[in-house]
Amino acid sequence: MKIMHSLEHFPDYCRVENYCHSERSEEFPHFARTATLSAISKKALRRTVALLALVAATATTQMGRAQLGGQFSGQFGNADAANHPKSYIVYAAESQTIPANRRAMLELRFQVVAGFHVNSHTPKSELLIPTTLTLQPASGVKVSPLVYPAGETYSFPSAPGEKVDVYKGNFTLKLPVVATAGEHSIDATLRYQACDNASCYPPKTVPVKILFTAK
């Protein structure tokens, strides 16, 4: 088979807690910096990031098979390929502490794997699938509508006149919340659809767990 595009593959992050932490800190220097500024112990950060960081990996039709960690997948002749969908977005959350019982903003940081892009929340075409985070109700937490970042204009090399609106590299969603004092967890799902310069990949829906402390 001839492949006319880049295949997605990258190290199998976040399947081992400490490994996940160290790798993510390299790739997301901001996260490590934030942790330092927040005076969070390295051990606590490692544990927290390991819990939170996951790689978007599960196809919409495969919700029951969400995978932690990216997967290398053979394109053909590999029975595991269907069971281990490929990954295009990494979610890496730092430990966040917000004031209790007051409106505060959680920042949810994602990274699109290099060489790929995903549609923004407003992709400018009804046929394109927007990146959307859906939140589940959480006890003690009131959420306001998510704030999605603006995308950037992108054109496929073969169609320079057609503009789409995408996220590339790092992007951050902001979630306004009011939470009671204590540790909180919000379950969410991220739906997105990725492409590279010459190919696209089916939409995926992956679980995201948002952990934070209000005090």
Next chain:
Amino acid sequence: MMAAGIALVLWSGWHNLRERGAVHTQQPSHIVQPSGQAAETEASESAESPSPLLGKSAPAFTLLNLDGKKVSLSDFKGHPLLINYWGTYCGPCKVEMPWLEEFNKKYAASGFQVVGITYDSEVGKATIARATKQLGVTYPILLSDAKAEADYLSGTEILPISFYIDKTGKVIEVVAGQGRKDEIEDKIKETIAAGSK
């Protein structure tokens, strides 16, 4: 950590090579990333892992078209075919499809036929029909099912992906990702010729 960093660097270089191959060169690289491997280097550009369908008879299918009628591979028996998997959300697919429409007409006298199969049938016929109309596509558009996906895609998620099938029903080429227009036409010519040998 070091290994992962090196892998990322290598991956990045390989990825760029892939893009150059896809977009800028006459001879795009032919490569499949085997499961479990960390990264490819330039040297591995010559590697190629063929689709399991290559050289074999195209798997039979019976799928619904946008009018709700059943269409089978056997309906095209004796015709050189290009079976093109695509999705309504797939930009590169929609770049290729007008080219395929053009070639479908240009080589009709040779019995050549393009058959589109929609990967995202769940969006509904109306959306698919609207998309194909916008693209000016008139060749048959079929709605994929699980069996056809298993038989043809074998777990790959790449769109577009094209299967070139000669008039004897043998798969002679499989191309994943958007190709160049002239390359697609060359493969169509090869497909027509192959069935004539």
